[in-house]
Amino acid sequence: xxxxxxxxxxxxxxxxxxxxxxxxxxxxxxxxxxxxxxxxxxxxxxxxxxxxxxxxxxxxxxxxxxxxxxxxxxxxxxxxxxxxxxxxxxxxxxxxxxxxxxxxxxxxxxxxxxxxxxxxxxxxxxxxxxxxxxxxxxxxxxxxxxxxxxxxxxxxxxxxxxxxxxxxxxxxxxxxxxxxxxxx
Numbered sequence: 001x002x003x004x005x006x007x008x009x010x011x012x013x014x015x016x017x018x019x020x021x022x023x024x025x026x027x028x029x030x031x032x033x034x035x036x037x038x039x040x041x042x043x044x045x046x047x048x049x050x051x052x053x054x055x056x057x058x059x060x061x062x063x064x065x066x067x068x069x070x071x072x073x074x075x076x077x078x079x080x081x082x083x084x085x086x087x088x089x090x091x092x093x094x095x096x097x098x099x100x101x102x103x104x105x106x107x108x109x110x111x112x113x114x115x116x117x118x119x120x121x122x123x124x125x126x127x128x129x130x131x132x133x134x135x136x137x138x139x140x141x142x143x144x145x146x147x148x149x150x151x152x153x154x155x156x157x158x159x160x161x162x163x164x165x166x167x168x169x170x171x172x173x174x175x176x177x178x179x180x181x182x183x184x
Contacts, residue, residue: 007070007082008046014062016052019107019155019172023060027153028067031086034129038068042084042127045070054105056143058150061106067124069147076138085124085132090148092121093141100142102156108177112160112168116142 017024031038041064049057055073059066070084095118102114120141122134136144146156157168172178 007072007084008043008048008050011040011043011045011047013048013051014044016048016105016108017061017063018177019104019157020178021063021106023063023065024106024150024155025153026060026065028058028060028065028151031066031068034086034127038066038086038127041066042068042070045084046072049105052105052108056147057105058147060150060153067151069151071140071143071147073140073143075136075140079140081134081136081140083132083134084127085122085134086127086129088122088124088134088148088151090120090145091123093117093119093145095119095137095141098142102142102146104146104156106155107157107168107172107175109175110168110171112157112164114142114156114159116145116159120144122148 045057048062049070056069056071058069068086072082074080097115098118099113099115101111103111118138118141120136122144124132126132157165160168
């Protein structure tokens with residue numbers, strides 16, 4: 001991705017991986033090759049995220065077991081955060097825990113009140129392997145936690161308990177996109 005280029009403009013939209021697919025429930029592998037294939041993956045991820053009208057997308061959501069995610073997400077002050085991070089680590093999560101409505105491109109049309117911290121710090125690298133730190137508050141903090149969870153093989157229903165969890169899993173099992181036995 002060249003500096004100043006429009007993210008996803010040269011990417012192709014890939015099929016979305018849906019709840020129940022094993023790649024969504026397995027921790028992703030560290031990225032070790034920072035060559036052109038990584039740049040193409042990131043472009044494809046942006047194109048796919050924009051086509052699905054999302055604010056974040058992890059590589060395993062398009063079937064790739066790679067520790068990388070992209071985002072184009074506002075925070076609570078409506079400041080736009082646009083970028084990608086490779087091999088991210090959630091190094092700080094603190095502040096108020098807010099239970100807000102959360103959805104996922106891999107569970108289309110569903111959402112549940114999911115508890116998330118309102119401040120996070122994520123460290124990783126960019127597509128050239130250079131160190132990168134991303135600080136998020138509010139809505140953007142929720143996005144960063146959500147995408148980091150994906151790379152660990154978790155989806156937001158894993159963070160939901162009680163009746164909220166039962167409801168979202170029941171809805172997923174009945175969803176038009178679900179196949180027999182895929183909801184976990």
